[in-house]
Amino acid sequence: METLEYKSRISETFSVVRSFSYKEKKNPIMDEESMNTFLDAIIGFKANMKEKTETISSITERMDKLTWFTNPDEESLMLLNDLISSAKDVHSSLIRQYVSLNPIRKKGIARDEIKEFKNSIDELKESYEDLESVFFFLPEMPEFVETTKQLSLV
Numbered sequence: 001m002e003t004l005e006y007k008s009r010i011s012e013t014f015s016v017v018r019s020f021s022y023k024e025k026k027n028p029i030m031d032e033e034s035m036n037t038f039l040d041a042i043i044g045f046k047a048n049m050k051e052k053t054e055t056i057s058s059i060t061e062r063m064d065k066l067t068w069f070t071n072p073d074e075e076s077l078m079l080l081n082d083l084i085s086s087a088k089d090v091h092s093s094l095i096r097q098y099v100s101l102n103p104i105r106k107k108g109i110a111r112d113e114i115k116e117f118k119n120s121i122d123e124l125k126e127s128y129e130d131l132e133s134v135f136f137f138l139p140e141m142p143e144f145v146e147t148t149k150q151l152s153l154v
Contacts, residue, residue: 042109049113056094056120063087063127067134080135087128094121 030038063083072080098118105114 045104046110046113049110049117053113053117053120056117056124059087060120060123060127063124063131067130072135077135080131084128084132087124087131091121091125091128094124 066080066083069076094117098114098121101114101117105111
């Protein structure tokens with residue numbers, strides 16, 4: 001009786017393995033269509049990263065130009081303060097996005113695009129810190145004010 005049961009279970013298991021083997025040979029996990037879809041997604045991701053990086057760089061460039069303003073009035077200083085706060089907020093969001101990309105970066109996917117994205121985030125931070133220094137911290141330092149006066153005479 002046991003021998004009959006063994007043969008039956010072996011036959012059932014063989015049948016399952018045989019069917020699965022045949023199915024897998026006919027339909028591999030990555031057929032050409034699946035592979036192309038996967039590669040298209042990577043290309044789309046890279047394009048998205050590049051666009052985001054370009055936008056951040058454009059914002060940074062605009063903010064850098066503001067550091068050359070001289071003698072802003074109180075309303076302009078308030079606007080600059082709001083701009084700096086918004087830039088700090090977006091920087092925090094972008095850093096969280098960058099950190100969430102670690103698994104992708106570690107796998108070597110879009111490594112250059114992610115690196116450029118991080119560089120643009122760092123430049124954004126430098127830019128809003130420069131704005132903050134130029135308009136809010138340095139004017140409070142007598143040495144800076146004196147040096148600025150001397151430079152304006154040149």
